[in-house]
Amino acid sequence: MEMPERDDIVLDVSIAEAGYEEGDVRIADISFEVRRGQLLGLIGPNGAGKSTTIKTLLGLLKHAKAKVAIGGSGGGSYAYVPEQPVFYEELTLWEHLDLSAAAYGLDYGSFKEAAERLLRQFGMEHVRDDLPAGFSKGMKQKMMLMLGFLVQPDVYIVDEPFIGLDPRATKDFLRLLETERRRGAGVLMSTHVLDTAENICDSFVLVSAGRVAASGTLENIRAAAGLPEASLFDCFDALA
Known part of the structure; x- marks a missing residue:
């Protein structure tokens, strides 16, 4: 079996341990890679450690022993779409997009x-000058997706994107x-929507009780569960 080139790896994560307070280890021994064009599903029950894993690889936890490299040489770029919408109450949707573009260093024409x-694709043209505080949950989630897709990074890190859509x-x-994957971007996506994940993800990392319970393709997950013909949901139920 031919091994992938290192330049094909857009996200390389190795977490020895991490937690929110010193001595409070929430996750340990979690390692995985995301390659160009790959969609890796991070799945697991509530409280399993998915959010802690994402916070760790984003560098948001002080108490973490981890190595994370983005791009083949560790100098790549990423876009993050959080589970909970984050916005400034005094800024309109368009102003949020403009602010994000400035943070990413986009020139005005490209922005x-x-x-x-993106406004056309998500049907949000009519609220471009509105304040997001008045948006529905689904509209707020659309806004977060638009902010993430303004740029073309090496990897997207997307946390529970289907909630409210x-x-x-x-x-x-x-x-x-799919468009971004064809371009060569990798995607790490945490989700509870297992039927959709089974259809769109190339491979999975199943986290349970802060550890990796199984990883790999659906066939690998089935083998780990001892269920050769099972759905991802049934494997999840057996392993988590």
């Missing part, structure tokens, strides 16, 4: 083209993911 395309928005999001 304007990308922002208007209607079927049309879900389809638009999946279409964007």
Whole structure:
């Protein structure tokens, strides 16, 4: 079996241990890689350590022993879409997009083209000048996705993206993911929506009680569960 080139790895994570307070280890021995064009699903029950894993690789936890490299040489770029929408109450949707573009260093022409395309794709043109505090949960989630897709990074880190999305928005999001994967971006996505994950993810990391219970393709997960014909949901139920 031919091993992948290191340049194909856009996210390399090795977490020895991590927690929110010193001596309070929530996750340990979690390692995985995301390659160009790959969609890796981070799955597990509530409280298993998925959010802690993402916070650790983003460098948000003080008490962590971990090595994380983005891009083949560790100098790549990423975009993060959080589970809970984060916004400034005094800024409109368009101003949020503009602020994010400035943070990413986008020139105005590139920003304007990308922002208007995303507004059309997610059906948010009519609220571009509105304050997000008045948005529905689904609209706030769309806003977070648009902020993440303004740029074209090496890897997307997406935390529970389907919460609050209607079927049309879900389809638009999946279409964007597919476009970015064809470009060569990798995706790490945590999700509870296992039927969708089974259909779109290349491979999985199943976390349970702060450890990796199984990882690999669906066939690998089935083998670990001892269920050769099972769905991802049934394997999840057996392993988590």
